Amino acid sequence: MEAARSVGPFVVVGGGIAGVTCAEQLAVNFPAEDILLITASPVIKAVTNFKQVSKVLEEFDVEEQPSTVLENRFPNIKVIESAVKQLKSEEHCIFMEDGHRHVYKKLCLCAGAKPKLICEGNPYVLGIRDTDSAQEFQKQLKKAKRIMIVGNGGIALELVYEIQGCEVIWAIKDKAIGNTFFDAGAAEFLTSKLMSEKSEAKIAHRRTIYTIEGARKESGSKARADNVGSALGPDWHGGLDLKGPEEFSHSIHIETRCEVKKIYLQEEFKITKKKPLAFPKHQDKSVTVDKEMWPVYVELTNGTIYGCDFLVSATGVTPNVHPFLHGNNFDLAEDGGLKVDDQMRTSLPDVYAAGDICTACWQPSPVWQQMRLWTQARQMGWYAAKCMAAASLGHSIDMDFSFELFAHVTKFFNYKVVLLGKYNAQGLGSDHELMLRCTRGQEYVKVVMQNGRMMGAVLIGETDLEETFENLILNQMDLSSYGEDLLDPNIDIEDYFD
Numbered sequence: 205m206e207a208a209r210s211v212g213p214f215v216v217v218g219g220g221i222a223g224v225t226c227a228e229q230l231a232v233n234f235p236a237e238d239i240l241l242i243t244a245s246p247v248i249k250a251v252t253n254f255k256q257v258s259k260v261l262e263e264f265d266v267e268e269q270p271s272t273v274l275e276n277r278f279p280n281i282k283v284i285e286s287a288v289k290q291l292k293s294e295e296h297c298i299f300m301e302d303g304h305r306h307v308y309k310k311l312c313l314c315a316g317a318k319p320k321l322i323c324e325g326n327p328y329v330l331g332i333r334d335t336d337s338a339q340e341f342q343k344q345l346k347k348a349k350r351i352m353i354v355g356n357g358g359i360a361l362e363l364v365y366e367i368q369g370c371e372v373i374w375a376i377k378d379k380a381i382g383n384t385f386f387d388a389g390a391a392e393f394l395t396s397k398l399m400s401e402k403s404e405a406k407i408a409h410r411r412t413i414y415t416i417e418g419a420r421k422e423s424g425s426k427a428r429a430d431n432v433g434s435a436l437g438p439d440w441h442g443g444l445d446l447k448g449p450e451e452f453s454h455s456i457h458i459e460t461r462c463e464v465k466k467i468y469l470q471e472e473f474k475i476t477k478k479k480p481l482a483f484p485k486h487q488d489k490s491v492t493v494d495k496e497m498w499p500v501y502v503e504l505t506n507g508t509i510y511g512c513d514f515l516v517s518a519t520g521v522t523p524n525v526h527p528f529l530h531g532n533n534f535d536l537a538e539d540g541g542l543k544v545d546d547q548m549r550t551s552l553p554d555v556y557a558a559g560d561i562c563t564a565c566w567q568p569s570p571v572w573q574q575m576r577l578w579t580q581a582r583q584m585g586w587y588a589a590k591c592m593a594a595a596s597l598g599h600s601i602d603m604d605f606s607f608e609l610f611a612h613v614t615k616f617f618n619y620k621v622v623l624l625g626k627y628n629a630q631g632l633g634s635d636h637e638l639m640l641r642c643t644r645g646q647e648y649v650k651v652v653m654q655n656g657r658m659m660g661a662v663l664i665g666e667t668d669l670e671e672t673f674e675n676l677i678l679n680q681m682d683l684s685s686y687g688e689d690l691l692d693p694n695i696d697i698e699d700y701f702d
């Protein structure tokens with residue numbers, strides 16, 4: 205009888221959710237093979253309490269764990285805590301900062317992304333990505349009387365709601381808040397909550413998922429300053445005290461339709477003789493100029509200037525392809541990610557990629573799009589492992605069902621938020637209709653319809669509609685005859701479509 209042929213070793217780079225899920229899945233598929241998980245961060249990210257809420261929607265917690273926990277669960281996984289210095293794909297070999305080299309048969313790159321900062325290198329501009337950067341932010345916030353948050357996506361939305369005891373100027377390019385997740389209607393629904401609410405309610409609802417210090421202590425190591433850690437995720441602020449030195453809860457001013465034009469240090473600003481604007485609540489009728497001295501002054505493209513202690517650049521991410529992948533001829537997408545096909549293969553032989561580092565370049569389902577999110581990092585890591593396993597055995601596999609429909613569940617301003625399909629009519633042009641149902645302070649429901657079919661939905665609050673709408677989007681049933689009944693609160697829509 206022919207001896208079993210070894211298909212490994214498999215090497216996975218990255219101890220974030222994509223890399224860990226990929227390594228776990230490979231370990232399950234090939235219990236007799238060695239799986240090497242290489243990570244620059246001192247702890248790994250593990251998915252716990254995974255719950256498939258419906259066909260595509262999933263919920264889970266994320267824990268930072270010492271690598272030994274993973275190694276104990278999967279004896280064929282070995283975690284190496286060192287950064288990859290250089291990939292030599294032609295030699296099927298990676299070179300490590302600790303001086304070692306590892307040969308692979310198949311490699312999966314899950315090195316994540318890093319914050320795309322508005323002013324790289326400026327010490328007054330902070331980005332938030334991993335545990336270390338979040339803790340640095342917390343430290344700076346403790347002594348800050350005023351900060352500016354730039355950007356209008358996930359991080360900014362979470363920060364403006366969480367920060368207390370510090371004035372916040374929120375500078376956004378758009379007319380309305382949360383452009384990556386919401387249209388103007390949903391933004392209006394949330395803005396009223398932001399402007400009115402005090403902080404008690406949200407504190408009562410929090411679950412603390414991160415046990416950052418504990419996990420670090422157990423692992424006995426510290427992240428090195430030059431290395432990137434894994435990205436934070438759901439409820440990342442739960443373990444942080446985001447409180448400034450003042451006694452008030454929220455104090456937010458939103459500057460819309462503007463970007464940062466220039467950042468001045470205090471000395472530099474003095475000689476410009478320009479006049480900074482006082483924070484709106486300190487302005488009276490005659491005096492609008494800010495008399496206080498600030499470490500930095502920010503000039504916005506709408507002409508206003510504000511002084512502040514520091515800025516947070518919450519302006520998106522760039523896939524982590526440099527410098528260790530330099531010298532390999534990878535096809536890169538416009539957003540800088542490694543292009544991957546429907547089998548999660550990059551353009552180089554035996555090199556796969558998953559999570560924030562990659563850009564999906566297959567023909568997507570009409571109701572799916574890539575967003576650099578925790579859920580997609582898990583799904584891609586899992587599917588990449590399946591593809592690597594199949595290819596090692598000479599097969600190929602069908603695209604996983606999770607890529608049929610975009611589905612994201614999260615929380616903003618303490619509301620449950622569910623986004624399905626083309627929730628913002630992405631790519632549908634003008635050929636679509638919107639249906640809305642809104643009860644101020646309670647729920648906001650929007651569906652995107654095209655040719656009588658449901659293409660996407662935004663559900664804010666406890667609407668209980670996610671499963672039914674998920675089905676309606678997936679089965680593309682013609683709903684023309686139901687018209688407005690679809691959102692009539694007096695009709696039990698679940699019964700309707702049973």
Ligand SMILES: Cc1cc2nc3c(=O)[nH]c(=O)nc-3n(C[C@H](O)[C@H](O)[C@H](O)COP(=O)(O)OP(=O)(O)OC[C@H]3O[C@@H](n4cnc5c(N)ncnc54)[C@H](O)[C@@H]3O)c2cc1C
Pocket residue numbers: 217218219220221222223242243244245286287288289314315316317332333334358359432433434435436437438439440524528558559560561576577578579580581614
């Ligand atoms: C503040 C914040 C809040 C977020 N909130 C949410 C949320 O509520 N919901 C949600 O769905 N998503 C959220 N996200 C996004 C989510 O965290 C990311 O999409 C996801 O974690 C990406 O996982 P990943 O495994 O691809 O990358 P990462 O988690 O970034 O992991 C990359 C790994 O690669 C390692 N690495 C990098 N370079 C090297 C190298 N040269 N050698 C070896 N190892 C290397 C790193 O150490 C790390 O372990 C949030 C992100 C941030 C920053």
Ligand SMILES: NC(=O)C1=CN([C@@H]2O[C@H](COP(=O)(O)OP(=O)(O)OC[C@H]3O[C@@H](n4cnc5c(N)ncnc54)[C@H](OP(=O)(O)O)[C@@H]3O)[C@@H](O)[C@H]2O)C=CC1
Pocket residue numbers: 322354355356357358359360362376377383384463464517518519520521575576577614615
């Ligand atoms: N609850 C959740 O689901 C959360 C998810 N995340 C994820 O974490 C990652 C990082 O979050 P975040 O940094 O908020 O990234 P996002 O991609 O969510 O948002 C970036 C925002 O910054 C804006 N922007 C980009 N460049 C500039 C600029 N030069 N000046 C002003 N604004 C700019 C973007 O506008 P435009 O789109 O017009 O370019 C967009 O509004 C994302 O993948 C995000 O999805 C983060 C927190 C919570």
